[in-house]
Amino acid sequence: MTPRSASPRPAAFLDRDGVLNHDHGYVHRPQDIVWVAGAKSAVRLLHERGYWIFVVTNQAGIARGLYGETDLRGLHAWMDGELRAAGGGIDAFYYCPHHPTAGEGKYTRECDCRKPAPGMLLRAMREYQVDATRSFLIGDRDSDLAAAQTAGVRGHMFAGGDLYDFVLRLIGPNSA
Ligand SMILES: [Mg+2]
Ligand SMILES: [Zn+2]
Numbered sequence: 001m002t003p004r005s006a007s008p009r010p011a012a013f014l015d016r017d018g019v020l021n022h023d024h025g026y027v028h029r030p031q032d033i034v035w036v037a038g039a040k041s042a043v044r045l046l047h048e049r050g051y052w053i054f055v056v057t058n059q060a061g062i063a064r065g066l067y068g069e070t071d072l073r074g075l076h077a078w079m080d081g082e083l084r085a086a087g088g089g090i091d092a093f094y095y096c097p098h099h100p101t102a103g104e105g106k107y108t109r110e111c112d113c114r115k116p117a118p119g120m121l122l123r124a125m126r127e128y129q130v131d132a133t134r135s136f137l138i139g140d141r142d143s144d145l146a147a148a149q150t151a152g153v154r155g156h157m158f159a160g161g162d163l164y165d166f167v168l169r170l171i172g173p174n175s176a
Contacts (some may be wrong), residue, residue, distance in 0.1 A: 010134035012046045012167075013121055013148065016057035018140035019158050020079070026061040028071050030078045038164030043088030045167055052128050055093045056120040056137070056147070062097035063107035069097060091128065094120035115139075116146035121153065136170065138163075 017023035020043075022034040046053050055076070061067050076093040083089050096113040113119035125132065137148035137155045148155030158166055 008129040008131035009050055009052050010136075011052040011054055011124065011128070011130045011132075011153070013054050013056050013124070013135065013137035013153065014043075015115075015137070015139035015141070015144045015158075016055050019138055019163065020055070023140070026064075026066050028061060028067040028075055030075060033075075033079065035082075036160075036163050038162035038166070040083055040086035040088065042163040042167040043083045043090070044086055045088075045164060045171075047088040049171060052091050052124075052130060053088070054121075054124045054128075055090050055095075056115070056124070056144075057093070057095045058115050058143075059095045059097050060099040060102060060114070063099035063103040063105070065103055065105065072097075092124060094124060096120060115141075116143040116150070118147045118151035121147060121151035125151070138166070138170075 014020060017027060020036060020039045021027060022036060024032060027033060043053060059072055062069060062072065072095060080090045096111060097107045098109055098111040098114050099107065100110050102108065111119070124130065132152050135153040137144060137153055138158050139145055139155060140158050145155035145157060156170060
């Protein structure tokens with residue numbers, strides 16, 4: 001069930017909201033997705049270069065009762081389909097449904113996966129053969145970069161613009 005490659009591969013950990021899609025707040029339906037410019041071609045480029053591609057996303061809207069895990073999984077399957085149609089795809093989506101105080105159900109608790117905690121990245125590195133030294137995270141908040149730092153991978157702040165251009169600058173035109 002767990003994919004294993006013969007040798008470790010680098011991983012690109014991508015925050016979702018504000019990196020792949022515009023962050024309108026608690027996006028949870030396909031019709032709400034507005035892709036960031038260059039997002040699909042950036043994922044294709046990472047795929048072509050042999051990166052594992054993981055989404056690591058805080059989804060406290062679940063703790064707040066705004067949507068459920070089934071909605072979120074459906075959205076992520078749809079996003080993966082769109083990205084695969086463009087030549088890329090996501091190897092695994094990791095999400096944190098928790099919040100330390102908001103909401104009043106089972107998701108309202110301290111956890112080790114809500115960024116800035118590194119739990120989602122560490123889980124991916126347990127489940128896949130990852131070369132951390134060649135891996136990086138792209139996020140749009142300090143909490144994303146803090147999670148990367150604690151997990152031992154480089155973090156890069158994406159301040160908007162074209163994600164393909166951003167990724168190309170990171171990995172270079174010819175790097176393997
Ligand atoms: Mg974000
Ligand atoms: Zn969590």
